[in-house]
Amino acid sequence: MESLKQRIQADGIVLPGNILKVNSFLNHQIDPILMQEIGMKFKQIFDDQPINKILTIEASGIAPALMTGLAFQVPVVFARKSKSSTLDSENYHAEVISYTKHTTNQILVDQKFLNDNDHVLIIDDFLANGEAVHGLIEICKQAQCTLDGIGIVIEKAFQPGGQQLRQEGYPLYSLVRIKSLADGKVTFMEE
């Protein structure tokens, strides 16, 4: 997605430790016009699937997921993060380990909002090691829904999450794939 690449080059900030900060348009300040374009792009990519629900995780997945839901005209469900590890019978539960933050979050989705009739598209802002997406896949398994696609805004392709998901056979599409953040410079994968 050319406009997204240009925006990352213009406004993304590369920090030591392979960190790409895009908080001026994606995950703290949000550009709603770019988000709408992202939603329409995901619609175009997954348009041949009978998707009836978008699934994401709070907080920074909500904006691209909402615009994708608008493009598909289907509901958006966001998994809630919870520090508590109490299991209850009302929710699906999965654990999301963050290697970067050294934390484990429980994520929850109310069982009312996902079931075996659903055809789900998972949307998230970033894919690096794939912890969040694997948590959402686990939720889909518990709900016995059909996972028709995984759409990622920015994939850090030098980290293993994307490759692993593709090897496992998941229909993953990332709008941009970053090959390297070396020397403070963003280099994209060739298309």
Add this chain to the structure above:
Amino acid sequence: MESLKQRIQADGIVLPGNILKVNSFLNHQIDPILMQEIGMKFKQIFDDQPINKILTIEASGIAPALMTGLAFQVPVVFARKSKSSTLDSENYHAEVISYTKHTTNQILVDQKFLNDNDHVLIIDDFLANGEAVHGLIEICKQAQCTLDGIGIVIEKAFQPGGQQLRQEGYPLYSLVRIKSLADGKVTFMEE
């Protein structure tokens, strides 16, 4: 907003303790079409103001705020919640006390995204005691921006937040105002 009232009557669930659950369309599962309508309604209400930024708080404020930002074609900033009380010089900070959850959250906004040139519209999903909105007002004061409006999706008008904000002179508009949740029934204020 008539369509929102009808949706609350159809899908809202009243629980003991004056709790209104609207997690099937607003704050867990989200209806993007309704959110777009809400964004356009806020645009209509605050259209005479020179608003150039929408401010909200994660996670459930993001959806109505994003659609309001789309309607105004301006950026949306969401305050992040943080358990840490460490103050730093990069962010504006405010405390949000939740009387219902008995917790205190620090909320943060990066100083890069709000300054004295900004004309801000605060958007949030619920207004009850007004803790979150007061936290966002405190952030606006620190940024020395102009607060041009406060837009709320659902106001629980039997709790003191709304009345207090109006007495303090803030330009507050709530799309629906709930008079009572007694006997498991949603009663709206007369317009």
